Amino acid sequence: DGGITQSPKYLFRKEGQNVTLSCEQNLNHDAMYWYRQDPGQGLRLIYYSQIVNDFQKGDIAEGYSVSREKKESFPLTVTSAQKNPTAFYLCASSIGYASTEAFFGQGTRLTVV
Amino acid sequence: AQKVTQAQTEISVVEKEDVTLDCVYETRDTTYYLFWYKQPPSGELVFLIRRNSFDEQNEISGRYSWNFQKSTSSFNFTITASQVVDSAVYFCALSEARTGTASKLTFGTGTRLQVTL
Numbered sequence: 001d002g003g004i005t006q007s008p009k010y011l012f013r014k015e016g017q018n019v020t021l022s023c024e025q026n027l028n029h030d031a032m033y034w035y036r037q038d039p040g041q042g043l044r045l046i047y048y049s050q051i052v053n054d055f056q057k058g059d060i061a062e063g064y065s066v067s068r069e070k071k072e073s074f075p076l077t078v079t080s081a082q083k084n085p086t087a088f089y090l091c092a093s094s095i096g097y098a099s100t101e102a103f104f105g106q107g108t109r110l111t112v113v
Numbered sequence: 114a115q116k117v118t119q120a121q122t123e124i125s126v127v128e129k130e131d132v133t134l135d136c137v138y139e140t141r142d143t144t145y146y147l148f149w150y151k152q153p154p155s156g157e158l159v160f161l162i163r164r165n166s167f168d169e170q171n172e173i174s175g176r177y178s179w180n181f182q183k184s185t186s187s188f189n190f191t192i193t194a195s196q197v198v199d200s201a202v203y204f205c206a207l208s209e210a211r212t213g214t215a216s217k218l219t220f221g222t223g224t225r226l227q228v229t230l
Contacts, residue, residue, distance in 0.1 A: 031216065033216075033218075035218075040122075040222065040223075041223075042117070042220030042221050042222045042223055043158075043218070043220045044220075045217055045218070048217060088156065090156075090157070094216045097216065099146050099163070099165060099208075099210065099216075100163075100216055101148060101160040101216070102158075102160070102218065104150075104157045105157060106156050106157040107156040107157060109156075
């Protein structure tokens, strides 16, 4: 089935550790995105990528890093510099034009203790 | 800067009632796109509808209908004869429409809809 796969679904990490969230898509989409969702808030854009080997900061990129070495993959690293990393992280992809809808994965819930 | 406001934090209705979810947006762009997404308890966002700023024709799709009014910057969503399966968080979102850019979405804070028997 075509879609977006995020893993793991739940992730626990100790404070001060870096952690990488996986996102893979088989929709042949050019653009991929990472959003963060906090309780009672909407989604906020962390990073996005329109093509392989290129990515741009979103509204809340501080403390995060990404790579886009393959079209299908867009991993997100939450670094120790991120002050409040506990959140629900959603990966999405789209054809790449502003008029098109984005397709979302099922999310990774990260808890830092 | 773009902004999307969903003033209703939570709505509770009894099954078969009609319910309208409000969305008000702000943008300086003359061309833009508006979306509604549904987030069930499983977590993923499910796309429901897209409208561009030049298309104010309202639409009905089954039990769903949308009312886009550019004059009031509103894009409201109505569920007719609600069902328990409609219980979810609903997000309104806005994207810029610049050629070559990805679909960067600005989301509202969401409206949690609870439909009970």
